[in-house]
Amino acid sequence: MEENRKIRLGISIGDLNGIGCEVALKTFEDSRMLDFCTPIFFASNKTISHQMKVLDINIVFNGIPSPDKAIDGKVNIVNVWREIPNIRFGEATEEAGKFAIQSLKAAVAALKEGVIDVLVTAPINKNNIQSDEFKFPGHTDYLAQELGGESLMFMVTDELKVGLLTDHVAVKDVASAIIPRLIRDKVNTIEKSLMMDFGIRRPRIALLGINPHSGDNGVIGKEDDEVLKPVIKEMANNGHLVYGPYSADSFFGSDGYKKFDAILAAYHDQGLIPFKTLSFGKGVNFTAGLDKVRTSPDHGTAYEIAGQGKADHSSFKEAVFTGIAIFKNRTEYKGLTENVLKKQRMKR
Known part of the structure; x- marks a missing residue:
């Protein structure tokens, strides 16, 4: 991680027909959250704009072509796709599953490359994400394959x-x-x-x-x-x-x-x-147990309230703070471990 920049927190947007975008956007509607990290949504400008319009959420965001172009102090959106998804709140559609996986794969690639420091995943539907290219029962199994540990x-x-x-x-x-x-x-x-x-x-x-x-x-x-x-x-x-x-x-x-x-x-x-x-x-x-830090809220897609602006974003906000704290703890732990090993070598 480069010095003098904030922790970069990547967000995979989950099922677009659920409450994932809502809880993530509500979390960063509070501009004070930008003091703790630099959020990077893996979706598209038009997708996020549509979600904000429907949910009456007001955020001025920064559209970027790749996560390494993120700007501290702003909500950044990586344009992962150019299509305009057909949003059908409350429904488990094949299309929503496809975009959920596109977002996840792009975010995990950035995590593996070290372009982002922490990944927070919005909820997915375990049925509509299944395809010939993605045969995992959930986030955990996919991350276990992609990340070490x-x-x-x-x-x-x-x-x-x-x-x-x-x-x-x-x-x-x-x-x-x-x-x-x-x-x-x-x-x-x-x-x-x-x-x-x-x-x-x-x-x-x-x-x-x-x-x-x-x-x-x-x-x-x-x-x-x-x-x-x-x-x-x-x-x-x-x-x-x-x-x-x-x-x-x-x-x-x-x-x-x-x-x-x-x-x-x-x-x-x-x-x-x-x-x-x-x-x-x-x-x-x-x-x-993984080499990288991933957190998520403790709830699912909540189709029954999707698109209504009723979702409670408390758990997503906790996932953000927990991911940041774990990243900092790991960095400190690594530093302490390296110092101990250095002292041991000097004694030999």
């Missing part, structure tokens, strides 16, 4: 952080997907993220059981006893502060989560239902 879906607020052992996996396949190597990899990824991205020196991590009541000593299922417990014991013996498995039904209601820096849930809904119940509107979806 071990990806982990990590839902975060200041008070609560929930990661997933398995994310977009059918419930019937969860138990067979959870193997010792996966558990070790996810614990290592979440531990490293807590240290590097959130500044927690010795993170404490809780694992939730796979089966009801963590299997009740094998009565309800053997996976917790035969798969989870041995790995947890092994990692604890190797110095990791990892505990469990805990029965998921009472873990959040009893405030058990407050004793830990992060929770690793066995599957998608086991982690996301309590997270969104406790944190909806404040939560951020962060893809931990």
